[in-house]
Amino acid sequence: MTAVLDYRNVTVAFEGREVVQNLNLAIAPGECVALVGESGSGKSQSWMAPFGLSPGVAGGEAYLCGAPVIGADAASLSALRARHAGFVFQQPLTSLSPHLNIAAHLTEAFTQAGAPLPDQDMLIAALADVGIDRPAERLQQFPHRLSGGQRQRVMIAMALAHRPALLIADEPTTALDATLRREVMDLLNRLCRDRGMAMLLISHDLASVAHMADRIIIMHLGEMIETGPSDQILSHPASDYGRELLAATPRLTDPIPVHPVIGPPLLAANEIAVSFPMPGWRRPPLQAVADASLMVHEGEAVAIVGGSGSGKSTLARAIARLGPCDAGTVSWRGLPLPPRAKMRPQDRAGFQPVFQDPVASLDPRWRVADIIAEPAHHLGRGATRQFVLSIMAECGLTPDLADRRPQELSGGQAQRVAIARALITDPAMLILDEATSALDVLVAGRILDLLRRLQRERRLAMLMITHDLAVARQLCHRVIVMDQGRIIEQGDTEILIRAPHTDISRALIAASQ
């Protein structure tokens, strides 16, 4: 049987620089192959450039259903894509044309391979097939009315409408809410199996593709590091890189970590409420957080988990006096904290935040040493270069980085700078807002190691916002689960993971497995 997609020594170059080297792969009908790698591994370019969807220059030979892809002129390549391939992209929010309704999108997808115009029933059936509720109603709606999960389902319906031989799904669930990822992955899996369609799945997360791929290819810096059946790669990776990748992803099945002992109460938040005014006339405000109380002890790490829009970040910012707070009190070592506008530098010195996007959280015009010293400067005591360098060393940063600017740092280095800045005031607590989720797997693993070391050595308390229970489990004594602005469940991490009481907790656990 001929392969649906056949790559022979494919290379991709950008302005003469090779980002993919000698990639060989073959996908048989009905087979699912996963291409796994960190950002910069060339995993996306390895399909976008040959298919003419990026400005990269592809070399070598590639065949889709027997027809050559590389070297084909734009028109025939376009026809080939329309006929045999379907695509699901990472960004469901922006991959639909904003001014066309769902029916127009689907009709276009149905007819792209030359099929006659579909009737209403076919469109409705296609939407129902991907699990969209009230499909008849959705047809007339515009993309902005649909949620991210629904939009990704529409993208999947479109990718499958013309019955392609090959589906290429590039990080299809990365931009989705954690509680939805598993569902969408399962949907893709079911549809492929039902229709005997071949699938190329691109992902940065080895664990998440393991259960659906027949074979896995691991890429690193444009090169194929290893390939094999997925259970073999998951159990006994042959390469060092594969082993490292596997070890860096925390999983709920890892051995139970030992957490440091905890001390007296440090921070107590009482009945916090936050609401946002909604645009429009006389629309009621959105209650982002309601009636949330929590306590953190010295040396204790507490995770706030929940889906997007659950209010977990809003709550943390309200507590840290970095966001709006309508009601409720926060006390620090037994004394009440003033409201946001009245916070003095010495009020803030005890707890410091670390944000999700490491590069964006550093002022691009400042030098690393000045960025790290800023909190000390506001405290009025300043910091000697010696002291800054020692904190940098503690966070694994070499002294030569001190005079660089943020854009000259890698993501991991930037996050270490952000952590160093948080440590310069010698705080008792860190507030980590998805501090590892924007980083590559290996880098995130090392940042997590650093945080664990700091937790032990400095007896740091932590308030950690995350959607990933497996990450939370690495550091946290306790877990608080939020949904729609309310705390719905909380308890000891291990107990909650073993015996969750709510559906939201169960969905979060499933997503972290």
Next chain:
Amino acid sequence: MFGLILRRLMASIPTLLAVVFLSFFLMRFAPGSPFDGERPLDPETRLALDAAYGLDQPIIVQFGRYITGLAHGDFGPSLVYRDFTVTDLIWTGLPVSLLIGALALLLAMAGGIAIGLAATLRPNGPLDCRLMLGMTLLTALPTFVTGPILALVFALWLGWLPVAGWGNGAPVYVVLPVLALTLPTMGAVAKLTRAGLAQIMTQDHIRAAQGRGISGWRLISRHALRPALLPVISYAGPAAAGLLTGAVVIETIFALPGLGRYFVQGALNRDYPLVMGVVTLYAALIVLFNLIADVLYGWLDPRVRG
């Protein structure tokens, strides 16, 4: 949609009142009077005139009267063109200004979008570069430079068209003023279209459509053009206003009996009601243009419809 229009109309009332208020008091606190002619009037005639036009009343009373009149569609009498009301003057001048402005706006939009599209077909190609340089040139050419040059070439040297005048709106008289007024706006529209398309073409939904095998003209017309025109539409409201007020210069160059000339004359002669009438009318027209632009915007982008 209806609610939006209604709300915008309500919101424009304070703006218009502010315009009336500002222009009223600005004019009144200015030195000079409409009755300052070549030689000074004797005090008695002066007082009589002031009384006849209500200028001897306290200023608040005058303002109140003016607003009341305005609410009834009455702009009051002209103080300089003594036999005419301001409404009469507006009715003679407005059609000329409006015709020229509307024609220029249509031409500028149609031509500008077409040129922007032509440039986008081969991004950064020789045609693109030349067109865009040309369009920058057009936006930088003030109408009072292009107007005389056009007249010089087409009227004086080639003799195809009349140099100036209105000729009761005969087409040959309209061509040059409209052309001079069109060019800078057309350049701006072309550049906005080009920039809008260039930005849209890198977006995710375009790549997704390419993945479905859509390419070339169909990709642009179906998936890119409508979102790319959004900045053009936001520009169109102020541009329409600019064309209307910009017509002041064109009317001067080509000696057209439009509203702009009445305005400049009125301002120089302290003809309070005339000046305020024109300013109020133009502010209302600008509000109207922006409203139309907003409605168009909603048609192009379903997201703002909510």
Next chain:
Amino acid sequence: MRRLFNALPAMLVLLILVAAWLLPPFLPWDYRIIDWDHVSSPAFTPGHLLGTDNVGRDLLSRTLIGTRITTMVAIAAATVSLLIGTLWGALAGWCGGRIDNVMMRIVDALYALPFMFVVILLMVVFGRSILLVFIGIGAVEWLTMARVVRGQMLALRQRPFILASEAAGASPRFIIFRHALPNMAAVILAYLLLTVPQVVMVESFLSFLGLGVQEPMTSLGILVKEGADDMDVFPMALMVPGGVLVTLVICLTLLGERLRDRWTA
């Protein structure tokens, strides 16, 4: 070659500015003095490189002085718009909420004014003076700058590094002046460069209508107006000041757009 082409706008602007500010004292004829022997004389007449106007004043001198006045007004007005616009926009963007709403409503309302008419009104009402010309123009041109700066401020406020600075204990003033404004300086500069040609246009427009600077002072707009009046017999009088005006506006626009595209991308 390509590099030369890219540098051309900046070089031309510099050339025009230097000529306008340094050259006039060295010319044989002052811009006010009438040469009775040469009225409406063509280019290359002895002593008058570019000829004279219809009352016998040296065209080159007058164009250079006109350029000087026009650029002076433009720079002053652009500075006025920069100061008002940046402060207004930064304050609105920083405060957000209701204050922002009210401040931007005011800007919207002013946008709806037939602004050219307002400037004309100001000129007529308060009499013509150079000072007033640029205050009037600057007071109108600041609206765009305020919108741009507010937009930048709103976007910057969302950036985590601003929040991080607040968490570090920085005061609002420190954040605005040490973090926010330096990060939008490039965008502000680009729009400033784009404001200058706008102001040049408005000033010329006013002068053209006879509402700008007064004789014997001159400006590019007045020269173009005079040139247009007798272009049929002496096109030079239109071409020279018109050419300088257009070159200046185009080069500044190109420079501003290039900066803007580089920094807002």
